Amino acid sequence: MCGIVGYIGTRAASKILVEGLKTLEYRGYDSAGVATVGEGILQRTRAKGKLINLQTKLEGLEDPAHLGIGHTRWATHGKPEEHNAHPHTDTKERIAVVQNGIIENYRELREELKAKGHQFRSDTDTEVIPHLIAEYLQNPAENPDSDTVLTEQSSFLEAARQAVNRLKGAFALAMVSVDFPDELLVVRQQAPLAIGFGQGEFFCASDTPAIMPYTQAVLTLENGELARLTRMGVEVYDFTGHRLKKKPQTLNWNPIMVEKQGFKHFMLKEIYEQPGVVRTCLETYLDTSWDQQSGRSPINLNLPNALLDDLEHIQILACGTSWHASLVGKYLLEQVANVPTVVQYASEFRYAPAPLMANTLTIGVTQSGETADTLAALEMEQTRRSASCDERHAPRMLGITNRVDSSLSRLVPHVMGTMAGIEIGVAATKTFVAQLMAFYFLSLELAYRRQTISSARLAELIEGLRQLPAQLELVLESQERYVEELSHDFADTTDFIFIGRGINYPIALEGALKLKEISYIHAEGYPAGEMKHGPIALLDEKVPVVAIATPGTVYEKVLSNAQEAKARDARLIGVVPMNDADAEDTFDALLPVPIVDELLSPVLTVVPLQLLSYHIAARRGLDVDQPRNLAKSVTVE
Numbered sequence: 001m002c003g004i005v006g007y008i009g010t011r012a013a014s015k016i017l018v019e020g021l022k023t024l025e026y027r028g029y030d031s032a033g034v035a036t037v038g039e040g041i042l043q044r045t046r047a048k049g050k051l052i053n054l055q056t057k058l059e060g061l062e063d064p065a066h067l068g069i070g071h072t073r074w075a076t077h078g079k080p081e082e083h084n085a086h087p088h089t090d091t092k093e094r095i096a097v098v099q100n101g102i103i104e105n106y107r108e109l110r111e112e113l114k115a116k117g118h119q120f121r122s123d124t125d126t127e128v129i130p131h132l133i134a135e136y137l138q139n140p141a142e143n144p145d146s147d148t149v150l151t152e153q154s155s156f157l158e159a160a161r162q163a164v165n166r167l168k169g170a171f172a173l174a175m176v177s178v179d180f181p182d183e184l185l186v187v188r189q190q191a192p193l194a195i196g197f198g199q200g201e202f203f204c205a206s207d208t209p210a211i212m213p214y215t216q217a218v219l220t221l222e223n224g225e226l227a228r229l230t231r232m233g234v235e236v237y238d239f240t241g242h243r244l245k246k247k248p249q250t251l252n253w254n255p256i257m258v259e260k261q262g263f264k265h266f267m268l269k270e271i272y273e274q275p276g277v278v279r280t281c282l283e284t285y286l287d288t289s290w291d292q293q294s295g296r297s298p299i300n301l302n303l304p305n306a307l308l309d310d311l312e313h314i315q316i317l318a319c320g321t322s323w324h325a326s327l328v329g330k331y332l333l334e335q336v337a338n339v340p341t342v343v344q345y346a347s348e349f350r351y352a353p354a355p356l357m358a359n360t361l362t363i364g365v366t367q368s369g370e371t372a373d374t375l376a377a378l379e380m381e382q383t384r385r386s387a388s389c390d391e392r393h394a395p396r397m398l399g400i401t402n403r404v405d406s407s408l409s410r411l412v413p414h415v416m417g418t419m420a421g422i423e424i425g426v427a428a429t430k431t432f433v434a435q436l437m438a439f440y441f442l443s444l445e446l447a448y449r450r451q452t453i454s455s456a457r458l459a460e461l462i463e464g465l466r467q468l469p470a471q472l473e474l475v476l477e478s479q480e481r482y483v484e485e486l487s488h489d490f491a492d493t494t495d496f497i498f499i500g501r502g503i504n505y506p507i508a509l510e511g512a513l514k515l516k517e518i519s520y521i522h523a524e525g526y527p528a529g530e531m532k533h534g535p536i537a538l539l540d541e542k543v544p545v546v547a548i549a550t551p552g553t554v555y556e557k558v559l560s561n562a563q564e565a566k567a568r569d570a571r572l573i574g575v576v577p578m579n580d581a582d583a584e585d586t587f588d589a590l591l592p593v594p595i596v597d598e599l600l601s602p603v604l605t606v607v608p609l610q611l612l613s614y615h616i617a618a619r620r621g622l623d624v625d626q627p628r629n630l631a632k633s634v635t636v637e
């Protein structure tokens, strides 16, 4: 949510800033801006709308400055207008600041600063920051809340430190000043901020893809840290002004991962990457030399026994698509490993947590590892469990994330990486499938430990998992063209219903969410058996129904539920087993998938729904990778 970039070095900053913003545009795209500092001038350019508008404005502007900051915005405070676009400046336009997050106490700070003569020009919370820094530069705090005053290093740094100590909320900042032309300041407080180390040049960004083309050496700031970047190096401090010793880590991401590689959209590329992602997950978590006779678990989770043994409950906290993956996880954990499991929206749980249950594993599922609600819910749970006198309530915390370098990994002691590679399309696809894989591994490991399934059944499921990459390839090959053609029929459709049951009920929810997110068509996912209790009233010939009907405990039931919809003239689309006569009789359009064990079917059934939503949105000429009003990672509450 909002992208931040910064550069200090020897090259023209504005080009590097715009390139960085291109890779971060998925974080927000309702306005963008850059500010550079060079030769006694602070030059600021901002534009409403997509980054291309800013690029057009910058064309032809000669800007040799070697220091600057940039921002792509997802509006929280103030409409997406140019005057609200970042960077924001102080009254005299000597300091420029970009922010990702929310400053909760901005109203009182604004009043205080206005009373001192500061003039505000935007409706944003961010604008208080440059004014506050300007105020502290002119009138350093009388009682700085520090025993280490940084003015010897830089009065800009010290003024920024004093300002940051006044801010309440979750934020990441990058700041420059024309009076300090050799300094780029960055801050992290509950919102991500990484620093890239080059040769005589340094970068900062709210996400590493913006840094990757230049360097693999990256330092991720912790909460409560402030850093000063000069051409000579990076100094990191805590908010009291104490210098900290920090070293960059080497990333193993590759810049190729953030290119479209011939696909029209990132989303389509990422859908096609799914067989490879599942293969990588299998290579990472399956013991290749395992067989039924080996007398050990087939899964390598690398998690301590204390986390997994003697569990009485599991609670999963997540948002959006990760919440849907967690519902599949609940099904597996209960039906395979026999552990009672609840799945909670993190945004609800944090304000109304259930009473503490004993011997409970809490799992936070977040693709980005940065979703504010999920992080806050996990932190709250960890704190209240640590405070309990009953040792059966002690926290057992696990994260499932695609970004093992994220805030989640700093918050919880154990993390399962989902190995999907960076996902750029705002609508999650490959990371969803990778989250499902994590739940297969976790539930099979628990089933093995708790002996809830026989070793023959375990072997059968492991073999089924191994077949999935080839089966995914088959689904993609056989359906791409047909789904594209089918999408033509829905150019004017305004409502869709998705139904599924059992382990495929969450897939119906996910199918509906994908369609809503990128094609702006109203869609609802329902457990098929509940249709009769209300939603069936919506059906007529204008409302297509997509049913997920795959062999297993509820196959015939879903077919009957589909027939009930057909009797109301709904057009029926079925995600069905390949070569199935019953399905061919029932549905108007077929999206066949290979026949697999019911427990494994979600990995395959979700793919036709991803393709369907992709092609409908592409057909409508919509911006598939950057749908309106959405952001890839929601770092504000």
Ligand code: G6P
Pocket: 319, 320, 321, 322, 365, 366, 367, 368, 369, 370, 371, 374, 426, 427, 428, 630, 631, 632, 633, 634
């Ligand atoms: C945003 C994204 C969704 C995502 C959700 C949770 O809303 O647009 O695609 O599912 O956040 O994100 P997370 O990173 O926590 O999985």
